[in-house]
Amino acid sequence: MRIWGPLAALCLGTFMLLIDVTIVLAALPSLSGSLGSSLSQLQWVADGYALAVAAALLGAGMLADRHGRRRVYAVGLVVFASASVACALSPDMGWLIAARLVQGVGAAAMFTTTLSLISTLYSGRRLGLAYGVWAAVASSASALGPILGGLLTQALNWRWIFYVNVPVTALALVMTFRCIPRRTPDRDATRRLDVPGVVLCALGAGGCVYALTASHAHGWASAGTLVPLAVALVACAVFVAVQRRSTHPLLDLSLFRRPEFTAAMITIAVGGGAVYGVLPYTSLWLQSVQHLSPIGAGLVVLPHAAAAGLVAVLSGRWMPKPSPRLGATLGLLLAGLGVAAEGFLGPGSGWPALIGGLALSGIGMGLVFQVAAALALGSVPPERAGMAGGAYSTFEQLGYAFGVAVFGTLAVSTMNRSLNDVVPDPENTAQTLSGGGADTLLAATPAGARSAFGHTLHSVFATAHNTLALTAGALAITGAALVLRLTRRRPNPPKSAVAGSPAKPAAAAQVDG
Incomplete structure (x- = not known):
């Protein structure tokens, strides 16, 4: 249990918080029929959760460094389970979206601590294997979400996609207290939670996603789009200025001077946004146009999940010190080619046309998850592990949130153009069709x-x-080229940094309480 017990506790929580990013995809048509919703509301059911995770991650990481990673992880489990019950009891879309936001805050507390706990608990080849197992869980969870969501929606109803979280998180909580050692953290009395940083980060990310989501309903020139976009851009600029001057920043921007750290952030943000940002619309196409059942639509994604999980485990075992030029670049390239291969559907195409692309993108994402996580933690000093883990998770969730929002806007605008001169009201028809209303x-x-x-x-x-799909493929391939160029020359790291896997502190056998 000393090796596998802590890893199982962390992977259980990771599995549930990441599966909840995509588990709603198979239930979107059922949600729309049960509660009544527009495309914008459906987007917020998926995006609101990811956005809340991203907005709260850095603040949760700072709290974890101050009050103990195990303690913050356990609190996150409790908040996540409680919010899941609130989601299941939702009487309308407003309630559901609000509960998803709270659920995302709990998930952030869990997510920001898992990587730093793993980097403290393991070293050497065991660390590579631990990263591989964690990455397999992370990559397969995102892809298995639609399958589990479809099974529960079809067998019971959509509310059970949230009820199922409760027993699993309860098990993870018990294992956390039994298997993860406790240590009283070294608290710096001068270090406080960067509240302005948390607020500015939330305003910047939330405003951008809101503007993108609102643009296809109100238009880019409307006040409903331009005002939140302007607020978001100002918030982002102020956030950067505040972080540069802060004694204890929420995110130490100097970390981005390290090529491997920057490569890790680009890899996970671009990979997650490109591959999983398209997945909601693939699910809607499978169910509303191809008329597959929720479980059938979920099973179509199974080759992606299987490939991602297998590759993540194997790459973790074979590459305990992954090369950014090999792992990250190759992962993004394969993910881009795979998602682009899904972009050749015709009016008569069926679900088999997607299988090859889904499998190939799964191979790429298996590499992406494993390599990016190892690079994020391995390229910074051990005392920055919590911040690096929070940054990695933030970029992953922001990539997904922006991907869903951008591709939603692109989907509506493309349908609108295609329906011109075909129907009397192409704009409303495009809105209905893109929301699964065929x-x-x-x-x-x-x-x-x-x-x-x-x-x-x-x-x-x-x-x-x-x-x-073709736009997402081009984005991922461009990201691969950028990572390749960025890591062309590896400067000698500072003495405080660790070039390969993170150094194990003297008290490595202990983990923050």
């Missing part, structure tokens, strides 16, 4: 015209999905 549109069409109009909807959705 059957609603067909039901409102005269019986004699339904067959032809159904073919049109198939073609329009396929065109939009192709645009998203």
Whole structure:
């Protein structure tokens, strides 16, 4: 249990918090029918959680460094489980979105501590194996979310995708107290939570995502889009200025002078945003256009999950000190080629057209998760492990949140253009179709015209999905080129840094309480 017990406790929490990023995807049509929702509301069910995780991660990481990583991880489990119950009991979309935000805060407390706990508990080849197992859980959880969501939605109802969190997080909580050693953290009395930094980070990220989500409903020139975007940009600029002057910053910007650390942030943000940002619209296409059941739509993603998990474990075992030029670049390249291969759907295409691309992107993401996590922790001094873990998790969730928002805007605009001169109101039709309402549109069409109009909807959705997939592929491949260039020359690291795997502190057998 000294080796596997702590890792199992951390991986259980990681699995649940990451599976909740995508578990709602298979339930989106059911949610829309049960509670009534627009595309913007459906986006916020997925994006609100990821955004809350990203906004709270750095603050949670600072609290963990001050009050103990094990303690903050345990508190996160309790908040996550409680918010999951609130999600399951939601009477309307507003309640559900609010509960998802609270759930994201609990997930942030869990997520920001897992990597730093692993880096403290393990060293050498065991550290590489631990990263590999953790990365396998992280990558497969994101892909298995739609499968589990589809199974629970079809067998019971959508509320059970949240109820299922409670027993698993309870088990993780028990294992945390039994298996992870406790140590009283060395508290710096002068170190306080950077409240302005947390608020500015939330305003910057939230404002950008809100503006992107609102743009397809109100237009880019509207006040509803421009005002939050302006607030977000100002908040981001002030955040950078505050962090540069702060004695105890929420995020030490000097870390980005380290090429490997910057490469890790680019790798996880671009990989997660490109691959998993498209996944909600793939799920909507499978269910609303291809009329697969929720579990059927989830099973289509299984090759991605299997490939990602297998590659993450193998790469962790074979590459305990991963090369950014090899692992990160190759991972992003394969992920980009895989998601781009999903961009060749036609009006008559079925789900088998996606399998090859999903498997290839899974291989790429298995490398991305394992290598980026190891690089993020291995490129900074041990005392910065909590901050580095928080930054890694923040960039991962921001990548996903921005991916969903950007691709949602692109999906609506592409459908709108395709429907011009085809329907009287292309804008509203595009909104309905992109939100999974193909059957609603067909039901409102005269019986004699339904067959032809159904073919049109198939073609329009396929065109939009192709645009998203090819754009995501180009983004990931560009990211691979950027990481390759960034790590072309590796300067000698500062003496305080560790070039390979993180150094194990003298008290490595102990973990913060």
